[in-house]
Amino acid sequence: xxxxxxxxxxxxxxxxxxxxxxxxxxxxxxxxxxxxxxxxxxxxxxxxxxxxxxxxxxxxxxxxxxxxxxxxxxxxxxxxxxxxxxxxxxxxxxxxxxxxxxxxxxxxxxxxxxxxxxxxxxxxxxxxxxxxxxxxxxxxxxxxxxxxxxxxxxxxxxxxxxxxxxxxxxxxxxxxxxxxxxxxxxxxxxxxxxxxxxxxxxxxxxxxxxxxxxxxxxxxxxxxxxxxxxxxxxxxxxxxxxxxxxxxxxx
Numbered sequence: 001x002x003x004x005x006x007x008x009x010x011x012x013x014x015x016x017x018x019x020x021x022x023x024x025x026x027x028x029x030x031x032x033x034x035x036x037x038x039x040x041x042x043x044x045x046x047x048x049x050x051x052x053x054x055x056x057x058x059x060x061x062x063x064x065x066x067x068x069x070x071x072x073x074x075x076x077x078x079x080x081x082x083x084x085x086x087x088x089x090x091x092x093x094x095x096x097x098x099x100x101x102x103x104x105x106x107x108x109x110x111x112x113x114x115x116x117x118x119x120x121x122x123x124x125x126x127x128x129x130x131x132x133x134x135x136x137x138x139x140x141x142x143x144x145x146x147x148x149x150x151x152x153x154x155x156x157x158x159x160x161x162x163x164x165x166x167x168x169x170x171x172x173x174x175x176x177x178x179x180x181x182x183x184x185x186x187x188x189x190x191x192x193x194x195x196x197x198x199x200x201x202x203x204x205x206x207x208x209x210x211x212x213x214x215x216x217x218x219x220x221x222x223x224x225x226x227x228x229x230x231x232x233x234x235x236x237x238x239x240x241x242x243x244x245x246x247x248x249x250x251x
Contacts, residue, residue, distance in 0.1 A: 002043045003035050003099040006080045009050030010107035012073065013219050017122045019052050021222070023230050024239065027217060028053060031103040031238050032060045032232075037247035038113040041099065045088075047080045088093075094172045099227055100127075102166035107126060107213040110246030113167060115207050123205030128169040130132070132211035166216070170215055206231055 007028050011017045019026040025033075035044045046057040049067040057064055067080060074224050088094045097120060098153040098179070099113065112130065140148040217226040235242065 001040050001097070001099055002045060002095065003041050003101055004045050004047070004081070005062075005101050005103060006047045006084075007033060007050070007053050007103055007241075008048060008067075008071070008080070009053060010073070014217070015134065017217065017223065019050075019056070020225075022217065022227050023235060024105065026052075027106060028103040029056055029059075030106040030240075031101060031108075032057060032062070033243050034106075034108050034110075034113055035099075035101070036060045037110065037243040039247070039250040040114050040117040045084065047084050052196045053062075055215050059203075061195040081175075083177060085176060087116070096173075097169055097171050097189055100166075100170045100203055102216075104216045104218045105166035105214070106217060107215060107234060108167065110243050112209065112213075116167050116169055119205055119207050123169075125204040126174040128205040128207070130167045130209055130213070132208045132214035133208045143242055189206075221238050 005028075006024070007018045009016065018028045021027075022030065024182050032044065032046075038176050042061075044057075044060065044062045045065050047051065047055070047067060048054055049071065054064045055067075064086060065084055067083060085094065099117065100112075116128050116130055132157070138150060140150050142148045171238065185214045212229055215222055215226055215229065217223040231237075
């Protein structure tokens with residue numbers, strides 16, 4: 001299977017986060033290592049506008065797809081994805097499904113990517129997602145007056161799946177339709193409108209992970225938290241060797 005990894009050079013919330021040091025390596029490199037050592041990934045396509053990111057990507061089994069269009073600071077994820085679709089169409093076409101992955105969600109154990117891909121072989125939804133498992137949840141909707149109202153309040157009656165650590169197997173056909181809509185919105189400031197377009201009801205297949213694996217290194221405080229969780233609960237002093245050890249067991 002191929003993988004699609006978008007990674008721009010600039011960032012509004014954490015300065016150049018994709019190449020910022022994270023557990024001793026640039027953040028993006030951890031996702032590249034995870035892809036390199038996954039037994040089901042043949043090639044990773046890195047969509048970028050940045051020379052440093054391209055240099056890091058070229059250390060691994062990747063093809064760099066340069067964003068040769070005028071980018072907006074607030075472009076949604078659908079803009080580079082549509083560009084990648086067009087690039088792939090011009091270079092042999094897309095397969096029926098691909099792995100959609102983000103380097104801002106680096107909290108993956110060895111084998112997590114392969115679990116998602118193997119689940120896709122049995123699934124029938126529009127995509128396969130990695131989701132964090134919660135047993136108790138209170139969900140509140142905020143209001144402009146500073147108050148909030150409870151939407152869901154549950155203490156262990158059901159299991160809830162929360163978020164995603166941005167490791168999806170995506171079916172190409174429905175993704176094309178979504179991207180066509182998403183590409184019409186180049187800003188994420190009008191979130192109500194974006195939700196109407198990007199969060200259409202869909203049936204998905206999933207694999208579960210601990211809830212903390214769904215956290216993203218997308219803000220200064222969560223960047224530091226993700227780094228601590230990565231070292232404490234995943235790497236445990238072994239560094240990238242644990243991923244290469246997994247690779248050796250699968251070849």
